Amino acid sequence: MPESLSSQLRGFQRKLRAIESATAVAIAFCIMAAAFTFLYISDRAWDTPVILRFILFLCGIVPVIYLVFYTIYHVFMKRRDFKTLSILVQKHHKRLGDSLLGVVELSENNELSENVSKELCSAAIANIAERSRSMDFCEAINRRALRRFMAWSLAMAVLITCIVIFTKPAFSNALSRWLNPFSSVERFTFVKINGIPKQMTVPHGEEFEIRCSLDKASSIKPLSIKYRCGQEPARLAALGQDVTVLKISGQTKPVNLKVWSGDFSRNVRINPVHRPVLLSLEADVKLPEYTGRAPLKTKVSGKTFNVLEGSRYSFEGKADRELKSAELADSSGKTASLKVKGATFSTDVFNVAFSEKNHIIWKDTNDLKPLHDFEYSVLPEKDQEPFTECPKLPLYSAMLADETLIIQASAEDDYGVSEIGASYSSADPRNEMKIYATGTMKLAKGGPEKTKVDAEFMFCPRLMRIPEQSLVTICSTATDYFPDRKEVLSRQYKIYVLSLQEHAKLLEEELDSIMGKFEDLIWREEENLEKNKNISKLPENEMKKDETGEKISEQKEGEKANSEDLEKLSEKGMKLLEEALRNKEFPAKSIKEWSKMLSTAKELSQKDMKNVEKKLDNALNEDKRREEMEKAVKEQQELLEKLKELMKKMDDSLNNLTMENFVTRLNKEAENERNIASKLGDIMKTSVGMEQNLLPEKIKNDITEQKIKQERIKKAVKNIQDNILGFFSRTRIKKYQDVSEEMEKEKIQNKLEETVGTIARNQTAKGISNTQEIAKKLEKWAKDLGQKGNEKSSSGEGEGEMKPIDPEIMVGLLRLIQQEQELREQTRTLDENKAVLPDYGEKATGLSEKQMGMRKELGDLKEKAAEFQKLAAMMAAAQKAMTDAGAFLFKPQTDQETIAAETEVIELLTSSFQEASEMSGEGGAGMMSLMQMMMQGQGTKPGGFKGSISSNAANTKTGGPDFKGQMSEKKSDRTAGKNAKALPEEYKDAIESYFRRVNSVDRNNNR
Structure with missing residues (x-):
């Protein structure tokens, strides 16, 4: 190319x-x-x-x-x-x-x-x-x-x-x-708004705000911002001074918030979440060493945190979700960060000191805080004294000297009870400064972890050598672990120890009350009889009217009410007789008579009255109305005759009982006069020849004591004299008039007043002569009253009939059965508490002495029953069982073997009583009813048995509403024994409340 x-x-x-x-x-x-x-x-x-x-x-x-x-x-x-x-x-x-x-x-x-x-x-x-x-x-x-x-x-x-x-x-x-399409470079906008996040976690259901501002670098400065939350209408927020606040309503579910202005637009994801909640806040507290306690965890609630002085503490809280941070702020505003791990936070350890308005603030991972901070104040607490009481013991109460009371003691302390005990003292009720005896006892050990300790102890005035007519002050005691703190005493509980004479007088008054109610019942029955007679005499046309049927129905209900009232009266009377068994000076003859009369009353309520009620029920039938009404009237007339006869027997028996009471009281005052004479003789031996102003202090105190006793006798005799005169005014029995006139003629009150002055002047020889003379006169008047003359018994012994058994034997056996039941319960309680009773042996010996004393009483009864060979043999077997039980207690031994021996005694005594009752014939029926009622209480604990002090006697200082209601009910016009001896008013009420709880204890047992 x-x-x-x-x-x-x-x-x-x-x-x-x-x-x-x-x-x-x-x-x-x-x-x-x-x-x-x-x-x-x-x-x-x-x-x-x-x-x-x-x-x-x-x-x-x-x-x-x-x-x-x-x-x-x-x-x-x-x-x-x-x-x-x-x-x-x-x-x-x-x-x-x-x-x-x-x-x-x-x-x-x-x-x-x-x-x-x-x-x-x-x-x-x-x-x-x-x-x-x-x-x-x-x-x-x-x-x-x-x-x-x-x-x-x-x-x-x-x-x-x-x-x-x-x-x-x-x-x-x-x-x-x-x-770099995946970069997080935000798009450039000509409008720049700061403060709007891509997403927000907000409080659930609460309105919230977004504070935003126009950035200084913003090329365009709009006048407002538009925003829309979810499907809500769009809102407009003006940008005043390039700042605005977007207010959004509360949301309950996730939603998108769109904010736009100019070319600025942002979607904010709103996630509503509940605020973080504090599930628990616990304090780890290390108490002072003296408490002996391990560190403890305490839940903190409320606005105050109370903690013992000398402690150290820290807080640990738990929220409902993971936390981001937490802090503690004190009242001065100083804050400290807390340790956070997951959903929990904890504080440092603090020494206890007063501080108020502290705040704990926490924040979750969403930066949400609680609606309100947890506010608290630290309040140091002093270690208070332990609190102790006898919870079931009334402040004022009364009991017999032979009774045994199981007293419950309780002690409480927030930081552990060390020991619980009891103390007692007995004093003259008219002069509490005069102390007869004192004692203390340790009941139970506690422990650092035992914030409450309960214990029981037995209290028996006779076993503790506390005389009758004493005022006993009982306190429970407690100690805790606070260094050098003395023993703490409870409030004082006052117990008046009744004499047998006071107890007998009160029993007489209660029986008198029953007789008054019985008299009211007879009056109501007479009224019912008159109405029934009028109905039975109606013409035939009126007899069959519906109105007549309604009247008969009312009469039937009235008869039913009378029947129930009579049955309750008989049961109440039986309970009083059961109480009378405790008193050896209460006549056995009266117990037998009243038991028979009350049995008869109960039989009338269950048979005769029920028959009248049945006839009235039959009379509701129009065809048989007249015939049944006539039968009802006839049977009701017979019933009334029986009731009136029974009323007459009650009145006679109560008159005899009053006489026995007068005799007992006069003899008691005569005995007191002889005791004064004896004491004056002792004083004369040591003070003869001394001038009164030179007497030793001890002799002066003895003379003052005898003077006070003589003044008491003077008041007691004046009460007896007034009672005798009042009794004569009602009964018109001549011997009471004779004794009353003779007491007035002898000017006994002047003689007693003269004797008071004689003793005060330390003329002991004359004082001895006067007191002996007065004692003789009192004994004479007691003898005059004791002579037969007011007995109105309707029955007597017939020739050729078997000699009836002495009532003293039957009543004595019942008393022994009752005492043995109580002794068995006391033995059980003593055995349960023997580990904590330092005087366990002494108390067991006391129970042994009581058992042997009962054995002697049974021996006396056996001598009276010598002519009844079978009965005497049964009593001898019971005596042998008593000897065995007494020997066990003397060891001391209070286990099941001892309780079995005491149970055998009860069975043998019961068999002896049944034998005596059979020998007594009809006269023993009432006594058998009394025994059956008494045996029903075998399982009751000491302190809850008939006549013992229980929680039912609470508020006895005022007698209590129930008691006052009973005393206000109609009584007969008897006046004998109505004036109590001069005692502080609260103890009169306490003695009266003694019988209120006797009457109510059966209700307590049923509950």
Whole structure:
């Protein structure tokens, strides 16, 4: 190929390569600029998503990469040969036809056929080369694509240049987001608002706010911001001073919040969450060493945290979710960070000191705080004294000297009771400074962890050598573990020890009350009888009226009420007789008489009255009304006769009982006078010849004591004298008039007053003479009253009949059964508490002495029953069992073997009583009823048995509402024994309450 033609083709080739490369560059620039510009424009409208940014990135980069590789490969690596170039040239220079291609082929073909001349070929080539010399092969290149894409490139360049010039930050931001589509670079906006997060965790259901402001770098400053939460209507918030607050209503479920202004737009994900709740707050408290307690955990609730002085403490709290932080702020505002682990936080260890209005604040991982901080104050507590009491013992009460009371003691202390005990003292009730005896006892050990300790102890005045008519003060005691603290005493419980005479007088008054109610019942029964008579006499036409039936029904109910009242009266009377068994000075004959009368009353209520009630019920039938009413009237008349006869017997028996009471009281005061005479004799021996002002202090005190005793006798005799006169006024029995007139004639009160002065002046000889003279007169009057003259018994012994058994034997056996039951319960209690009673042996010995004393009483009864051989033999067997029981107690031994021996005694005594009752015939029926009622109380604990002090005697200082109600009920006009001896008022009420609880103890047992 000629050099000129070859050179022309090579030039064409270079020019074509340049044009194609420029076109590729222009296309690439356009593509990239278009992708970037689209992102730029998109970012102005919204926050272009990452996926779209990635697509735009691919649209801009992938074609460019393709063009680069395509251009390099096709333009530079895979070069066009002369044939290809000649074809391109021929398309433009059509004059050449195919000659240029033929020249290229001839020049490249080294082997020609034989019939082709080389010279002709060379000439043809030269000819074509010459023709081509005038042609510009570069005109064959197509420049339209280059010009088009160059125009687009220029336009894009101008656009981008403008963007760079006018919105350089936006350009840089868009370029960065385009080149790195997965970056977290936020889009550039001309409106910039600060304070709006991408998501928020807010309190559940509570209104919340977003405080936002216009950024200083904001190119555009709008006047307001729009926002919409979920499906709620859009709201507008004005940008005053470039600041505003978006107020959003409470949300209960996740929702999107859209905020926009100008080109600024943001979606905020709102997640409502309940505020963090404090599930528990515990204090780890280390108490002072003296308490002996291990560290303890205490739940803290409320606004105060009370903790013992000298302790150390720390708090540990637990929330309902994981926490981010927690802090403690005191009242001064000083804060301290707390240790946080998961959902728990803990404080440092603090010494106990007063502080108030401390705050614990916690924050969860969502930066939510509780609605209210936990506020508390630390209040150091002093270790208070232990509290001790006898919970079931009334403040004022009374008991017999032979009774044994099981007293419950209780002690409480917040930091452990060390020991519980009891103390007692007995004194003169009119002068509590005069102490007869004192004692203390340790009941039970406690422990650091025992905040309450209960114990029981037995109290028996007789065993403790406490005399009758003494005032006993009992206190429970307690100690705790506080260093050097003295023993703490409970409040004082006062027990008045009744004398047998006081007890008998009260029994008489209670029986008198029963008789008064019995009299009222008879009056009501008479009234019912009159109404029944009137109904039975009605004409036939009125008899069958409905109104008559209603009247009969009312009468039936009235009879039923009377029956129930009579049965209750008999039961109440039996309980009083059971109480009377405790008193050896209460006449056995009266117990037997009253038991028989009360049994009869109960039988009348259960049979005769029920028969009348049944007849009245039958009378409700119109056909048999008159006949049944007549039968009812007849039976009611017979019933009334029996009731009146029973009332007369009660009155006679009560008169005899009153007489016995007068005799006992007069003899008792006579005995007291002789005791004073004996004491004056002792004083005279040591003070003879001394002047009164020179007497030793001890003798002066003895004289004063005897003077006080004489004054008491004077008051007691005055009461007896008034009672005798009052009794005569009611009964008109002559011997009471004689004794009353003789006492007035002898001017006994003046004599007693004179004796008081004589003793006060230490005229001992005259005092002895006076007291002995007064004692003789009192004994004489007691003897006069004791003579027969007011007995109105309707029965007597007949010739040839079996000699009836002495009532003293039957009553004595009942008393022994009752005492043995109580002794058995006391033995059980003593055995249960022997581990904590230091005087266990002494108490067991006391019970042994009591058992042997009962054995002696049984021996006396056996002598009275000597003529009844079988009964005497049974009593002897009971005596032997008593000896065994007494021996066990003396060891001391209070276990099951001893209790079994005491049970055998009860069984043998019961058999003896049953034998005596059978021998007594009808007279023993009432006594058997009394025994059966008494045996029902075998299982009651000491302190709850009939007549013993129980919780029913509470508030005895005022008698209690129940007691006052009983005393206000109608009584008969008996006056004997109604004036108690001069005692402090609260003890009069206490003595009266003694019988109130006797009457109510059965209700307590039933409960």
